[in-house]
Amino acid sequence: MPPLHSWLLRAAAAALALQCALAGAADFRDPVDQPFVVWPNIPVVRASDLGDYDGDRKVFADLHAGKGDPATVLAALQAVDTLQAHHERTALAQLGRTLNTQLIGELDRQARRINTRAPKLRFEFAGITPEELQRASAADAKALDALKAKAGQVALVAYVTYTRLEGALVQATATLVKLGSGASQSFTVTAPAPTLADVLARDIFDYFQGTRFPQHRNPQAAWEWLMAAPGHADQLVSRDTAQRYCQSQDAALPTAAELETAEASGFYGGGVALRSGGVYHIQSGLYDTTQALADKVRANHIATVPNGYYYCIRRQAGATAAATPKTAKARR
Structure with missing residues (x-):
């Protein structure tokens, strides 16, 4: 069966198709004084590696210009492919869980920084085992009722896509989706990999916790x-x-x-x-x-x-x- 986050996102897409006209004018952070329960399983999806793409383009450009020996370049590319496959097996398999937990931890740290007991985003772990995080959730007949009960308590789901840029820089986009309306809000940051969760969490936290200013009125409307x-x-x-x-x-x-x-x-x-x-x-x-x-x-x-x-x-x-x-x- 598909992972729970896939099921939830499909539900959000269906809600968006039905309620887009009703939700269009609302602020994503409404209601003002109500916190949002967020599903703690945040899928982390790797997008195209633009850093590697740029490097590969340079290698092939040098080949066309006669600057590289084809046999040497081929051997180098094969070595890189082997190394990449190794890292994907040993490191990337856990990257999603790492960024998932770091992001939640950084949001909690921001709440402690401003000494608030009522942060707008609250991650709901009730009834969820550690093994369920970053793992396909069971959706068979035996677990379906429990799965629906969990989903009924959740207001927001989130997912993150990222791509590696030059050096240690990573560009990531976190998207939050309201299950009730299908409305979404995205946040994109570029930062070194070790500080990525910190920068992304600060961007999200400022959006939800910051002062909500009234809309600007055009002084020259006439x-x-x-x-x-x-x-x-x-x-x-x-x-x-x-x-x-x-x-x-x-x-x-x-x-x-x-x-x-x-x-x-x-x-x-x-x-x-x-x-x-x-x-x-x-x-x-x-x-x-x-x-x-x-x-x-x-x-x-x-x-x-x-x-x-x-x-x-x-x-x-x-x-x-x-x-x-x-x-x-x-x-x-």
């Missing part, structure tokens, strides 16, 4: 930002050119205050991203991102010289332009 004309992308243009294009879109150049607020909101928060060292056209002149806040705005004395980038802003009917803040007075 305004619509437009990018520069397609033909002006990544080009300096004159103030007159920027104004003409904005007017063609029923928009205008922003004020300094509007551009400052948009920059603070950020590209993913309803604002815009300004390039480092960029100068942008605004209604009162030029906005220079390299300057301190009080000196960002300066006069633009020649409106026909290509000396700035730009965004346009389209305001809803009745909305007025934001006033230039006192800290951003135009310099003469």
Whole structure:
């Protein structure tokens, strides 16, 4: 029979197909004050070895370039294959159990570090023998009822995939799956093998235990930002050119205050991203991102010289332009 984690993951996939629409808007960490019971058997799956792949590509590239003796390289590759097979038999068979237990131990250590008695993730070992960890669970008729009883107490299951990079570096992705909804959350880290569990546990712990901030509110919801004309992308243009294009879109150049607020909101928060060292056209002149806040705005004395980038802003009917803040007075 398939391992218990395979059975649980199939159940999660079925739940996802049925409840995706209902679970889509929920935060994965909800309910806020409720801990999650996690099945302690965490499968660890080895993915493609990118470090070995890069090395093999170099060997064959050297062969094509005439830099390597084919017979010598073949013997070396055979020796490597033998060594790899040996390590997989003797070491990789236990790697899953090692990372499994280390990850749980590191999560417990993080809980002790902040002195909490109610960590959000709790691993349920009740009724589970050590032999059941990292081993295919029995699912015959005799054990099926017990297996279902265990699964009924579990809220989350997890699995880890990893690949070795150059040297001792390992990249690993831990994925947590909610059995009730099929929703998932993944965490990817890159770290030396001895510290991999520590780094991965810290990432997961911070996500579940950290302060949950309310969602950012767009302070410019009544305004619509437009990018520069397609033909002006990544080009300096004159103030007159920027104004003409904005007017063609029923928009205008922003004020300094509007551009400052948009920059603070950020590209993913309803604002815009300004390039480092960029100068942008605004209604009162030029906005220079390299300057301190009080000196960002300066006069633009020649409106026909290509000396700035730009965004346009389209305001809803009745909305007025934001006033230039006192800290951003135009310099003469």
